[in-house]
Amino acid sequence: MATPPRTRHTTAGGGIDVTIRERLRLGPERTVLLVRLLQLVILAILVAGLWLKSLGVAINAAIGLLVTQLPAFFERRYQFTMDAGLVLWITVPMLLHALGTLPLPGLDFMTPYRAVWWWDHMTHLFSSSLVAGVGYATARALDVHTDAVTFPPKFMFAYLLLFMMAFGVIWELLEFYVSVASRLLGIPGILTQYGIDDTILDLVYDMVGGLLAAVFGTAHLTGVSDELAERLSA
Template identity: 60%
Template sequence: MSNRARVLVSRRTQAGLVRLLQAMMVALLGIGLYVGDASIMTNATIGLLVTQLPAILERRYEITMNVGLVLWITLAMSLHALGTVPLPGLDFESLYGATWWWDHMTHALSSSLVVGSAYAITRALQEHTEHLHMGPRFTLVYLLIFVMAFGVFWELIEFYVAIGAQVLGIPRVLTQYGLDDTVLDLIYNSIGGLLVAIFGTTYLTGVSDQIRDRLEAGSANR
């Protein structure tokens, strides 16, 4: 089999996995509707909406993502949605409640998406304007600070959503497991962000270049 054929099969496989994971989230949404669980419904719906963003960006802004990036986004959202579902093999507890590392894994994946987005946009802005320049080391520090700040912001959202649900007497759609868990979440956020900042930026160059082209086209039309 030629290298070209192997790449083609790989892309087809990745596209198939994307569709499979999206179908799983549709099934999770159905389960949430059937059992009346607001957390499952909310997380499955948000996951499905986020996985539609690559298609929306392509249709409206002609920004095309590699299928591997789409799989990365879909995997992160589907694992998060799956973690909210009570499973029979876990005595009908969710993966978040029964598996100590599930929450940390999904935080690392989610933070990697945040860092990837921040890098693609920042690189595009640097190439679009001469007034912004950050060297590789500064970019690494910037991305880590960005993901840590976003992580703190998300933990605050989880906290206030949990408090609001308790006050209003409605089911929680986000759950906090205590201060120790919050600290660990922030650590895993940083790990996910660091891995993307060091190893993943190469895969985001194409998206960044397309964003730059859109910025330049917008400037030319003014």
């Protein structure tokens, strides 16, 4: 299993970057250890899915585990370093989603997605904040890289909300078609929709996640966007 990337302490401009792990009062070693632990839990869910012969559980866990390896891959392949707290931010929603598809004995062998009414909304909140964070880092990198465009704070705030809502709509459509296809193929549990009311609530939580990224993105994603800008300028 890949080792999470090392921790950034400063931004590209040399200033101190207030990171997620600092907010949580986690040292770099503890953050890396926590990420490794969460990755092992996702791996255990993958093994459980294979043991239960549940392709839905196995596929979701495998995709989640793959996503958590991307920061380490980018560091090895492109020398692109993320703060360990950001790696934790990526790992948590992947774990929550994978766990949400696993039947649990404490829930009468129902999945958290079906047995816990707020589970789906929680995963949407975490995931949407992550997606909005990617949108913020990319837009700010372009803003820093070139003088041809300027993104003032108010525009960036509105952009993040619109970006997240657009992505949320695309995701709901993807979720619908994957759900239909999985039922036709006899592979339940990959992605599931629970009706129009659930879709509307998902979009609301997507917007809340976008708001969180808009409010806290400057503090936690400046280092990533600065490094992206450096790569664009290289």
